[in-house]
Amino acid sequence: MEIGLTLGRGAAATVVKPAFDRVQYWIELLQGKHTSTEEMVNDLDILEGLIKDTDSSSAIHTLKAARGQAEDLCASIRDVLDDAKRFARYNHQHVPLRCIRKYTHNIVGKPSICETAERIVKLRSQVRRLQEILTPFVGQGMVPGIAQAGRLQNHHVAHALTEGHWEGMEQPKASLFQYVLGGEDHRQVIVLVGMPGVGKTSLARYVYEDNQVKGHFNCHAWMTVEDSCATKQLLLGIISRLYEEANVRLPDAINIMDEDELSGMIQRFLKQGERRYVIVFDAISRRGQLKLLLDLALPDKNHPNYGRVIVTSRNKDVTEACDHTITVAQLTSPNDWSLFCYKAFGSTNIHPGEEVCQLRERITKLCAGLPLAIDVLSALLAKKEHSQWSNIISELERHGNLGAATEILETSINELPNMGHKSCLLYFSMFPKSSTVSHNTLVRLWIAEGFIKRQTRQTRQAVAEKYLSDLVDLHVLMVEHSYKYGRPKNYKVHDLMHQVIQKKAEDEDFCASSCVGNQQALEKVRRLSIQTKEGDFRQNVSLSKLQTLFISNKIPHAPKLLASTIALKVLSMEGSLIEEFPKEINNLTHLRYLNLRNTKIARLPMSLGNLTNLETLNLKGTLVSELPKTILKIQSLHHLLAYRYDAPKRPERHPEVIFGVKVPKGIGQLKELRTFSVVVVDKESKIVKELSNLKKLRRLGVLNLRRKDGSDLCDSIAKMDQLSSISITAMDDEYLDIHNMSVVPPQLQRLYLRGQLQVVPQWFTSLHRLVRLRLSGSSLNEDSINILQSLPQLAELSLIRALNVDQIQCQTGGFRNLKILDLDQLHSLVSIALHGGSMKNLRKMIIRNCRSLQMVPLGTEQLIQLEELHLFDMPNYFLERLRNGNEDHTRVQHIRNIFYYRKGFPHGSIEATMR
Template identity: 45%
Template sequence: MVIHTPIPAIERSMLGLLVPSIIYWVELLRGEHTCIDEIHNTYDRIKASLRDTHGGEGNETLKTVRIQGDEITHRIENLLDESEYYIERHNWMGRLRCILKYLYNITHTCNLCSIAREINKIQKAAAPIQDFLCRYAHTGLGTIQTGRLENRHMAPVLNEFDFVGMIKSQQDLLQLLLDEEKGLKVTAVTGMAGAGKTTLTRHVYEKQQVKRHFNCRAWVQLEDSFTTKQMLLSLVTELHAESKKPLPEGISIMETDQLTGVIMRYLEENRRRYVIVLDGASEKNLEKNQLEFVLNYALPKDNNGGRVVITTRNQKIVKQLLPQNHIIDVAALSNIESWILFCKRAFGQITDPPPHEAGKYIDRINDLCGGLPLAISVLGGLLRREFHKYDKIITEFERLRTLGDATEILRASINDIDDENEKSCLLYFCSFPRSYAVTANNLICLWCAEGFSPTEEAAKRYLSNLVERNIIQAAEGDYYEHAREGIKSYKVHDLMHGVLRTKAEEANFGTSSMSHQPRTYKRVRRLSVPDTSEVIPSKINLSQLRALFIFTKDTLILPSIFSTIRSLRVLSLENVPIGNFPKEILKSTHLRYLNLQNTKVNEIPTSIGNLRNLETLNLKGTFVEKLPKEILKLKILRHLLAYRYNTLRYTHDPRRPDKVFGVKAPEGFGQLNQLHTLSVVVTDNDGDIIKDLANLHQLRRLGIMDLTEKDGKNLLRALDQMDKISSLSITLKENELLDLKKLQLDQGTPRRLQRLYLRGGLNGGLPDWFSSLSNLVRLRLSGSQLPHESIDNLKNLPNLVDLSLIRAFNVKILLCQGRFPRLKVLDIDQFDNLVEVEIHEAMSQLTKMIIRSCPNLERMPLGNREAFECQRAPPVRNAKRVC
């Protein structure tokens, strides 16, 4: 009889942990990765199950399991990132590759065993989650409660905001700002969240009448957590940013009384007529007496008609500060106004409902939206169809019968997004502060770095879809004919921001709150550190963190935060006043996006080559002058931004054109053939950089400076190889002249070129091929000193919308005759000898003309006053409008 001795439980446990580790270790020695392949398959299956059960948010059990499944996929992503680091080391070549692999695995046995144990844990945890999701998906319940709307046809809605029901409020605010009263006047714009207070105020603030009337403007976004010092510091920053002047030295360490003195002196200088908007005031700002303090101690009272506008949700905040006639209440829309706005958003036109159905539709919209324009716009986006059939619309109303208020509509608009990646792109907006504008290019880079989008083209589609749903808003745009191509930056409404933040924290997507218990940070995936007075825990575990955004000016937190980060993909330190490159992040080998914009970093360490997964490196506004040769190891780098402007040019010499500083690139830069953006690189004396450019076939945006005439021909040859280039900036070396007429493009003009910036003298004028730049939308010529006939090469550009001429022509009379068919913005600057501007049968679409620093100008062309903006620095003397 054979007696089988049972294996003790502790030994079985040890074997269960040890065997997978040994298997994984041996597989790596053989060059096999079966364990990794299996966990990758598990990842794909769970992601598919999450998509199949999308929309079952009403079922609490499903909601909990989906969160657990999402957590598992996150752990797998981190594991795959870490394993790739070790697998990559097995790609050695040569005779010693086997020995090197064995030595490497022996050295890193502890790490490899740790990965193997994690694989084993994940597989065990994933099995019941996947089984539940599969069974739930097969029942079909995953889509019953979704409320999703099928067959949606989205029409572009990026036109000017429809101010339904706000015309009188606009006129009242404009009148209060522009009246003849010389003393300080304070106006409040009040209304519910989502009523359109900020939109209305911003629209009036940006009007040309307001810009001409006030020579000093500032828009300050208030936060509940602001101290009085932070409010004053924000005001100082905005005032100097608007006038493009450098901040005073030591501004960050000044106390409140010193800051009030800085603001007072700044506004009293030359008796500046100012308008200041304090957006989003709350009861906390009132309780702290911050508004009263700013009005009484920081702003001059008799400053030639100074104005302050306060936007707030609660009238009682300002009633004790202001007389009643200085309060503009943005009321909820009436039933009919709600219907008009809804029709514009849902159908693209105003449509009368059938008489017998009118009450049903209009009352239902009012019940759902409460007369709030934001909610109505989002509802219109939810119900937009390619057909205008009311029976279909009422069916969709019935689907939304459970919605109770505007917040529920916003939540429904999020749940209605089918694509989980697109939904993640939307949730990403809560990583930024309230009312924060994010550039389109930045969003696309971030989404790709996070893995939400496989390509930049897909990310652009996500962005377009979110805009067309009216969920996100254009924050700043150009005067482009095609609106979606002209939007520079985007944001979400404050009410939507709150909903997204709640949703993100519920799904463990990310947080911007610093009030969590230290132990809970271990599960945080995306963290925003706000610029507030909240205390940041000294010891927090961020081992699962994928994205970190720091907005605080406190540099002391950086080492403590970086010490526990292992799987970071995104890091943004924009505007953080650090002087040295934070070397702690060089251990984050999975990093794909690094933003150091407007920091004081002046050198990139040679160990930057460790960040081999880096796709975006933003060094704009830093003091980096040279890139180390190790940057050539970043083989998948797509976006490199490294330039700054001379911020002192306005104080020293206002007549001097923009001074740009770029970076010197190492020899062999052409190896980085995945680059989409390269701006701005400095040419070398040998012209090697120009030759390297010919290898960068994927470039979409290129900025180059210190170009010489001998480099011109090589540059045009390189451009012949860049069939995707859409933005080109060229700055000539000082005292160099470029003769474009002698330079010809071998394969014709760049077909996709939309933006062209030329700084420096152009000898001989513009060539004939210049007029064939058929897709050119924006053109900036600075210091060109062209003969007058060269303007004929510009007038036939079919899609030119924005033309900026800075010392571009040395003429007394600038004659624009015929064509310029789509030009909307004309900027004329620093024409010393210019006496007269004449426009004859041209520029029929012109909406804005800026004329500045033209000391001898006597006559301006006839036109709509709203189209002209004259900035007198130095003043335009004796200027008369041509009749």
């Protein structure tokens, strides 16, 4: 009897409690309260913790299925939290009319309160069920010494091959230089062949970017060749790179040209005048593909123009289409051990202890002479105690030496400090092989995906940047390019690493790259990158679980795909040939990141305001000139990028014409904005005053500033204590009245000003962290140079039509940290004098079209760090003074690379004629 009563009570509880909870949540949501959502946040934290804690457990089917369900559940919880925010919209407004608005909004709002309350109850019960399944697996399957991340060490160790550590590869390096710089004056094709991870691309990149090679050729292009890449896309890439370097505008009809038209353009371009070209085709896998490119695009062997084509391939059959073959072999003893010691300990002169030396044979056998495997394994071991090395190596050896590099890469992924690092690395599988991705793009995407959690006293951006630094330190991620002042510009992963993470991402249902023939089970994927050719992606597919979608090509049925992705949080359609804003986006209310960069979109709909969770809106390169008023509803917006350049091409280099966007009045309501570029100042000057409300801004771009607006802009900027970058353009180059800045943003690092200043503002003396400064049309006097040269951290200075002086005097110790100096169209400038110790760290000097300048700066011979001198459209008498035996030769003879250009086009190096 008692047992039956107990069972009856239990059954009643399972029915009554959910119903009670449903009513309770309904009432709370109606009132705009957060109690229920706070409980959901706690559930989300618990679930995410369980996913992390079981990441290294045995990959049995039960656990894998449960983890997949848990990740789907986390996504659903985040969606509910987004919906619940709407019901709290009027929570703090107690005026009677506004209370009526609140309850009306919450009753008729979509989704309805009843539906949301029902989902909360259902999701919370699923959390409890998955907790019971996952908890027993916590901590299982941990490999001692591998799955427990240690403290990062040896941060100073960079990628050996990319910084010139070439022990064991001297012969292929010397051969490649010989073939590229010597030989006959017609097209020669050189192939670097070898197995993956042996260093082919690193070697090709090293030679391609060598300053002597750069000066030997005046046309350069680097192309990474995917197996699935269409010939037309490769031809388009080649001509785009050649035209961009030559400062020539591409024809408007370039995208609709066929292969014959594109190949004809390339042939005509390379056959003109004395053009000498070097073109790299990286990672070509098929002989036929290479032969087709050579036959279509590049002048044949009988044409006298000096051309070199460098090819990297793992396929020996490709050599039959080439003139010279260089085999890049695996490293052998002692070079493999020397490279390992260099990477693990920072020097080849350090003699490791006996405990490490005893592992030498096992380590070198495991790495199989592959620099990539040595690179990653050394980073993996370097952050461990030496006593742990043997266990780690033993674990790797269980998988056999065949495919050692792949196994080491997989282990390095499992070894990452936490689940967030792993997700950030796996995210590179969303991009095509060999892609470079910018620093800011990665940070914004990772935050939008939820990989980055805010930590004590650290913003999410700071945490994301720390993750980037960690991944580089562990050698699983490479910095592809950096700014001269040190900050990384963009990143990439090695092709073999890309192959590993792509497979791992698909095995774990993290994401899928949709190529031809690989479109099964897309209904289950959470992230999808469509990289097919036009028309290849099938239409009858449901993407209801999809959270992230990249569309890089023209997919005719893209609207139908978007209609089935109601849970989407990240959408990138960059470069897609769309001309109208897809109306299906209006229903993606959970969207946090929307990238429409370089599309043909010219107008945004009023329904944009539906995207109330949006954090990043990228409209760079579009034709959008005005934002709808409804953007003010997107209170969560952090990054608003909306501008495009119209760069006038030859015959003379003029400043790029920039177009920004008009914004509605009330833009100051978007108080979460961090990036706001570029806003067009309105006639009433109200926008400039509203900027004072955007106190969290880090980057600001302002266009069409009038003299009367200057004081208000200074007042607004003075309230932005986090600002690191400012770009201000005056209307029609009129006077920039920005001299009365009461408080200078203490974090300011980059400053770009276009318009008349006449004198440098006095507040420039407070720019203690400024690293980049570009002044255009400033009409500065001689005294202004004294202020500029005292800036302690200034690393890059560009002066474009910025000086009304006939001489520049750089005082002793001036410009002490300057690394790049760019002087452009300073037509009244006659002489420059560098007094003792000024510009002592200068690496690169650029002088463009300074018609009155008589000679290189006096004191140039003291610039012992100066590596490059670039001279654009300078008078013949200026160049004659540099030649061997003439007046200025001794001043520049220590400079390794001196280049000159005519009408913006590379004309070669005068290094040979000077000596």
